[in-house]
Amino acid sequence: MTESLSAGGPARTAPAALGLEHADEVARARALLVVRLAIGLYLVEVLLNLARPRIAPNEPSLTIFWQLPGELEQGPLESLGSLFAIPRAAFWLVLAGIAVGIVLQIIAVRRPPEGRQATVLTWATLATLVGSFALFSLVVLAGAPLIALACVPSSAFALWLVYRSQRFAWLPVPMLLTAFGWGALIQFGLGRAFTGLAYGTINGYLNKGMEGGLTARLGDSYRVLDYTLLHLSFVNQLAAAIGIVLLILMFRHRVTDVVTGLVIGAATGLGYNCSESVLFIQLWGILGTFNGATGGFEYWIRQSVALFGGQVAFGALVGAGIGLAAQARRRSQRVRIVVATLVAATGGAVATEVCAAWLSKMARDHVDIGSTLDTLVISPSLWIAPQVPFLVVCVLLLRSGLRVRLGAARTAVKNEAAADGGAITEREAPFLADPALRFWTVVSTWRRHGRPAALALRRLQRAQLELAGWRWQQQRAGADGTPNSEVEGEKLQGKVLELRAVMHRLVAS
Amino acid sequence: MTPRAAAVAVLRVVGALCVLAASLCTLLLTSPSASACDVSYRYTPEIKFGGSGLGGVKPCSAGTSLTGTAILALLAASALAAAGTIAFRKGRETAETFDGQEDPLSGYLHPTEHGTRGHDADTSL
Numbered sequence: 347m348t349e350s351l352s353a354g355g356p357a358r359t360a361p362a363a364l365g366l367e368h369a370d371e372v373a374r375a376r377a378l379l380v381v382r383l384a385i386g387l388y389l390v391e392v393l394l395n396l397a398r399p400r401i402a403p404n405e406p407s408l409t410i411f412w413q414l415p416g417e418l419e420q421g422p423l424e425s426l427g428s429l430f431a432i433p434r435a436a437f438w439l440v441l442a443g444i445a446v447g448i449v450l451q452i453i454a455v456r457r458p459p460e461g462r463q464a465t466v467l468t469w470a471t472l473a474t475l476v477g478s479f480a481l482f483s484l485v486v487l488a489g490a491p492l493i494a495l496a497c498v499p500s501s502a503f504a505l506w507l508v509y510r511s512q513r514f515a516w517l518p519v520p521m522l523l524t525a526f527g528w529g530a531l532i533q534f535g536l537g538r539a540f541t542g543l544a545y546g547t548i549n550g551y552l553n554k555g556m557e558g559g560l561t562a563r564l565g566d567s568y569r570v571l572d573y574t575l576l577h578l579s580f581v582n583q584l585a586a587a588i589g590i591v592l593l594i595l596m597f598r599h600r601v602t603d604v605v606t607g608l609v610i611g612a613a614t615g616l617g618y619n620c621s622e623s624v625l626f627i628q629l630w631g632i633l634g635t636f637n638g639a640t641g642g643f644e645y646w647i648r649q650s651v652a653l654f655g656g657q658v659a660f661g662a663l664v665g666a667g668i669g670l671a672a673q674a675r676r677r678s679q680r681v682r683i684v685v686a687t688l689v690a691a692t693g694g695a696v697a698t699e700v701c702a703a704w705l706s707k708m709a710r711d712h713v714d715i716g717s718t719l720d721t722l723v724i725s726p727s728l729w730i731a732p733q734v735p736f737l738v739v740c741v742l743l744l745r746s747g748l749r750v751r752l753g754a755a756r757t758a759v760k761n762e763a764a765a766d767g768g769a770i771t772e773r774e775a776p777f778l779a780d781p782a783l784r785f786w787t788v789v790s791t792w793r794r795h796g797r798p799a800a801l802a803l804r805r806l807q808r809a810q811l812e813l814a815g816w817r818w819q820q821q822r823a824g825a826d827g828t829p830n831s832e833v834e835g836e837k838l839q840g841k842v843l844e845l846r847a848v849m850h851r852l853v854a855s
Numbered sequence: 856m857t858p859r860a861a862a863v864a865v866l867r868v869v870g871a872l873c874v875l876a877a878s879l880c881t882l883l884l885t886s887p888s889a890s891a892c893d894v895s896y897r898y899t900p901e902i903k904f905g906g907s908g909l910g911g912v913k914p915c916s917a918g919t920s921l922t923g924t925a926i927l928a929l930l931a932a933s934a935l936a937a938a939g940t941i942a943f944r945k946g947r948e949t950a951e952t953f954d955g956q957e958d959p960l961s962g963y964l965h966p967t968e969h970g971t972r973g974h975d976a977d978t979s980l
Contacts, residue, residue, distance in 0.1 A: 503931075575896055630893070639893045642917025647894050650924040703897035715892055716913035722923045725892045725915060777963055785939070786946025790960045803964075853964050 367460050373595045374468040378451075380588055381475050384536070385444055391543040398550030409546020410437060432542040436481035440539060443478030447471050472592070479535035483621050486534075490628045493641070494620075497627075500649040501526075501620045504658070508612045513748055513781060514755040515601040515815035516808075521593060522613045528589035529617025529661065536585040537618075541578040548573045572700070579695035583688050586614050586661045590668050599831070601819050602672045604747035608740065611665020615658035622657070623648040643721060651726045655733040656698065660691040662740045666747075694736045701732040755779055758814035758821075765817075769842040770810050778810055791853070799852040806845040813838040 395408050406412055410432045454467040487494045509522055552573070553566045590610050594602055626648060631641030648656070667687025671680040705728040756779040763775040770778065777783050784807055792800035816835055823831075892915035950959040 571897065578896075626895070640914045640917045640920065642920040643892055643915040644894070646920035646924050650927050699895055699897040702894065706893070706898055716915050718919055720892065721915040721919045725894065729894045773963065780946070780949060782942045782946040783949050784946070785942045786950060787960060787963055789943055790947075791964065794960065850964075 369598075370465070371459055373598055374465065377472060377592055377595050378468060380591055381472055384584075384588055385447070385475055388440075388536075388540060389444075391540055391547070395543045395547045398547045401550060401553055401555040408437075408543070409549070410434065410542050412546070432482060432538060433485050436478075436485060437539075439481055440478040443474045447475035450474060476532055476536075476588075479539055480531035482535035482538045483531045486538075486621060486625050487530075490624050493624050493627050496645065497620050497623050497649050500653060501616055504616050504653050505613060508609055508616070511744065511748075512605060512609055512751075514751045514811060515818065516812075517597070517600065517606065517609060521597055522609070525589065525593055525610045525613035526617035526620075528593070529586065529614035529619075529657075530621045531617070533582065533585040533589060533614060533618045534621040537578055537582045540581045541574060544577045544581075545570070545574045548577070575699050576692075576696055579699070580688075580692045582618065582657060582695060583660060583664055583691040586611060586618070586657075586664050586691075587668060587684070587688060589614050590661075590665045594668065594672065599819070601815065601822070602669060603750070604666050604669045604743055605751055607665035607667065607669025607672070608662045608744055608747065609665070611661040611663065611668075612654075612658050612740075613661075614665070615656070615661025618657045618661065619648060619653070643725075646721075647726055647729060652730050652733075655730055655737065657695070659733055659736050659740055660694050663687055663691045663694070663736060663743075666740065666743045669747075690736070694733065697732045698729070702729045705731065752779075754818050755811070755814065758818040759811075761821075762810075762814045762817050767839050769813055769839045774810070778807060778814070795853050799849065802845065802849040802852050806842065806849050809838065809842045809845050813842055 392408070395410075398409070411434065450467060450471040454464065454471065457463055457467065505522060505526060509516070509519065549570045552570050554562070590607060593610055594606070600606070623644065627641040627644045630639040630644045633639070664687050667683050667690075671683040674680045674683060706725070709724060709728065759770060759775050759778045763770045763772050777787055788800050788804050788807070791803050813835070816831075816838055820831060820835070953959045953962070
């Protein structure tokens with residue numbers, strides 16, 4: 347994979363500040379367009395559910411208002427119903443959020459399109475349009491707070507690994523946490539909001555009611571489940587893509603490549619996985635008598651052995667596609683790349699559910715389940731097997747992207763060392779360009795001069811690499827010398843010189 | 856890493872995998888009736904009628920599962936420690952190749968005291 351300039355377009359003849367404002371306006375318009383399309387699709391789901399064929403008499407207008415019969419409201423099925431149902435209050439709040447978002451857009455149309463007020467209105471609109479979907483996730487998380495807490499350490503460790511995998515031009519930690527939050531709250535909420543309605547709609551069209559025997563009704567139910575899973579898988583990848591695009595637009599002045607997309611996508615997937623794990627750990631803990639699973643088993647699968655599988659891998663794939671598309675010059679090429687990755691990720695998600703379940707059913711012919719081998723090896727392997735090709739693709743994309751980045755790091759460090767400023771010296775350049783050498787210097791400094799000196803050295807090296815990353819980004823963007831980017835460069839240089847002085851003081855003491 | 860060292864490392868990994876495969880085969884021979892527990896949406900539950908009512912399916916126990924989680928966490932920590940050790944040794948070997956530097960760390964931390972003769976090797980990443 348060769349490095350290419352990001353799609354910066356022709357050189358600007360307008361003043362640099364005006365050009366920057368125009369770019370901000372375009373980014374805001376794109377962000378609003380993406381979110382408007384998502385809301386439009388949701389309203390279509392609501393309309394389809396309203397227009398569905400009715401199976402039973404006295405069905406509510408929307409299937410999410412369906413109430414379980416009184417005699418089944420006690421015991422475990424009550425919990426089952428509440429876990430699958432969409433809270434009605436959350437549904438109405440989502441509609442209220444959409445209404446408020448429309449009002450804000452009307453206000454924004456009557457104001458000047460540039461300036462701080464326009465920016466604030468845009469982000470407020472985006473927050474009200476999609477923020478209310480987080481209620482669906484918060485209901486799940488609040489219903490099992492201890493389980494949610496138990497999922498934090500593994501998710502935090504995985505997020506740390508994802509952050510460390512970048513090697514150069516790191517995304518800021520708040521950006522990764524935002525991606526995680528998007529996955530945990532918005533992506534998961536969107537998936538449940540859309541699919542709760544879609545399940546009722548699909549059931550209305552495919553379920554023949556009381557006609558036919560038990561076998562026919564079971565067959566109808568499984569077909570409904572299959573189509574619902576297809577729908578859920580597509581909505582999940584679409585929601586992940588929306589979050590990744592919004593984050594890339596928000597942080598568009600950063601380096602955007604395959605690694606950027608992979609990392610943001612993986613972080614988004616980790617957040618989704620965290621919320622989904624809470625749901626399954628709670629649900630399967632109740633249904634263990636019927637399906638052999640337990641809450642602990644679900645934790646082992648979703649938060650341990652298959653932590654980097656599932657939506658993490660598919661989110662990373664979607665992110666990689668968007669990162670690649672961002673580097674493409676032609677619009678048609680960008681669209682083809684994004685569509686291909688969405689199709690691949692959706693297919694992978696469906697295959698994981700269907701193939702893993704099919705393999706499990708084949709293995710169950712021996713009847714005896716729950717042995718140690720089954721728990722620790724067979725069941726996890728059957729779940730992971732369909733995901734392996736996608737994991738391999740993600741690893742290969744990461745490897746390829748990192749090769750380009752590390753080559754760019756060597757060049758950027760050398761160029762910064764050759765520039766006036768003294769932030770990176772000729773002596774320091776080979777140390778900065780080699781991750782193993784950097785690690786050796788920090789550990790050896792710790793041994794010789796103590797922890798404070800080692801931490802100061804690490805902060806200095808990180809600041810120097812950030813400066814080199816800024817220079818790389820300047821070169822990719824075509825060095826238009828916009829005022830904001832030059833100011834950022836000077837700020838980074840000042841930070842490096844300050845940290846170097848602190849480090850020398852600690853080493854000398 | 857030299858070709859010989861790489862070959863030795865590959866042989867060690869292959870050997871470890873053979874031991875693991877042999878252990879799994881042994882377990883398979885002694886537990887032929889293993890099956891699979893449900894994981895996700897599409898796993899359709901198998902309802903058995905036995906004794907007083909529904910149920911009778913032996914679960915994949917939480918205790919065994921959480922033991923597996925603990926073992927995997929230890930393995931992950933060990934792998935990270937091993938990776939850190941390998942990175943540290945690799946960094947030290949690279950630093951020791953710098954010309955004219957008896958103490959490369961001091962040369963890096965105090966460049967004005969120990970001279971600024973740089974090592975311009977295009978280090979392999």
